[in-house]
Amino acid sequence: GENVEQHPSTLSVQEGDSAVIKCTYSDSASNYFPWYKQELGKGPQLIIDIRSNVGEKKDQRIAVTLNKTAKHFSLHITETQPEDSAVYFCAASPPSEGDKVIFGPGTSLSVIP
């Protein structure tokens, strides 16, 4: 089955700097890649997603890139703010496993004011 790896596991950045989180996946057939943000005591919330027919997608300060050949995708957050501090999860969804998404282990991001 699909396996998603994510790094770094923890990341600290100064407010205003950029943060980058990288993920790899194992199933080349995966075609949907959502990113979730989880704050303490809350459920994950979708922040951006990308499909395999697109190489890059941007939404204000957040961008995601996808390299299908290398089977990796990345989340970029620019001009970080303290409220960006949370755990971020990447995920992949392979057609062979129906409509479920397989999550990575998460990255704990701390933005230092």
Next chain:
Amino acid sequence: GAGVSQTPSNKVTEKGKYVELRCDPISGHTALYWYRQSLGQGPEFLIYFQGTGAADDSGLPNDRFFAVRPEGSVSTLKIQRTERGDSAVYLCASSLAGHTEAFFGQGTRLTVV
């Protein structure tokens, strides 16, 4: 509008007891997912419903776990003969269809003592 609602938010039970966890999805969402999240890890897929039927239950760890969605809306995750290793946050999510944005509830924190 109302989001995904999970009850109870916290549940403490004794080893060997039976528990039921409830999920009220967003109205009109046909897809419903159950995930389990242990501390410091990403959500782990348990089961996926499309309408009333379980389209994929491959993530249920053993036959002590069972889930139903009799009318295609509310779902109940049932755990028999609970074990301490079942302690985790159980997350429910719903979406309009597969491979679209999944909205998560806040989770039920289950503690087996």
